[in-house]
Amino acid sequence: MKIGNVELKNKVFLSPMAGVTDLPFRLICKEQNCGMLYTEMINGKALCYDDENTKKMLKIEDEEHPVAVQIFGSDPEFMGRAAEIMNAYPNEILDINMGCPAPKVVKNGDGSALMRNPKLAEEVLKSVVKNSTKPVTLKIRKGWDDNSVNAVEIAKIAEASGISALAIHGRTREQYYSGKADWDIIAEIKNAINIPVIGNGDVFTVEDARNMLDKTGCDAIMIGRGAQGNPWIFKRINHYMETGEILPEPTLEEKINTAVKHLNLAVREHGEYVAVREMRKHIAWYLKGLKGSAKVRDEINKITSYEEVVSRLNEYMEDALTLV
Structure with missing residues (x-):
């Protein structure tokens, strides 16, 4: 699989998770054949202000590659400057967060709140793509709530803005992580755009991964909570995809x-x-x-x-x- 000019060994990725996907956890997942690692989300504005704690989160080890760094923010100028700063870092992919449901993020218009303003979202996407020398990807949700499901619209804007791949979590912001992820929206997006689509939401087992691929036709799978305490999930899914055999659970x-x-x-x-x-x-x-x-x-x-x-x-x- 390719995203832009980046060759990926497999199509089972680690989802970015605040307070979880730090360097130690990423190294553990990499050992288990994770196809691409994502950092915790990085505040684009803090990056522009040269914040020390933010820079610490950007430490990447040689054995991690390929790595995607995820940035968030809703100011096109700051996000463009953040993208320019990231050109000097060793990550292969730059990812934009438009899916985080956390109140402290959305109250500033960032994360999934940006999906409520497609015009501003487009400006942010174009600014990041213009200033990045690396492939830029985007992570979104189904929409803000059940009355404003606009993931397909945002996906089309993303493709037109030069985004190289799109990850979609099949829940609305209002759902947070409750209820069931809607995989139909992943299939809709796969049919609506031509760039790679990465499915996310409710993959906890090898069978879940197989079912998501079969049901949605997505190009890759992103695993978040399913990898917590269970980094073996990457190895087990990849082994199944290659051989049809399901490895036993870890002892x-x-x-x-x-x-x-x-x-x-x-x-x-x-x-x-x-x-x-x-x-x-x-x-x-x-x-x-x-x-x-x-x-x-x-x-x-x-x-x-x-x-x-x-x-x-x-x-x-x-x-x-x-x-x-």
Whole structure:
């Protein structure tokens, strides 16, 4: 698969997620054969003001490629300048966020709020495309709410503005992540435009991925919540696409060892204090559904040292394996 001039090894991508898709998590997903990694969304205006915390989020390791950096904002001038700044970074793709439902984002007219103003959306798209030396992609939702479903209109504007590929999450902004993702809108967009279409929403299993491809005809799949605590989903979907065989679910040992590896990467990147706290949600995701894991999760939520977290995870694993 190609997006612009960028060759991709496979068509199963990691969705950008605020507070989740930082460098350590991306490296874990890359190990599991993720076709393209997306950073957390970057504030275009903050990038223009040379904000230090924003620049830290843009750290990309050699083994990550190909990488898409996602920027958000609704001021065409600032977004164009942000695109120009990103030309100096090593990411292959520049992505525009027009799907984030978070109140603190939409109150400024950014994220999915931009879909309510197609004319301004077009100005933002054209400004970014004009100033970027890299392929520019766009991520949208179905619309703001059920009374303003305009994803097809925005998709056509995007294609006409020079966007190289479009990702569509089959929910409205008002749905956030509730209810069911509408895959029919993905198929509608696939039939309406000629650039690659990336389907997003409710892919949690290998079967979900197969069904999305079959039902929508989309060119690639983007996985968000389905990858939380489950980076193996990329490897398992790709293996199924290549062989027709569904690999077994990861073992308890694989889950614990990966959680510890993820923690090590987080400590290296963020320092122990931040990493131990940031990893609590990831560890809860890794342990989800495992017998007796609620108690361990509660304990880990109170632990503040790296050694203690690792010790408690290993203790849990040994106990569980002994019972087997």
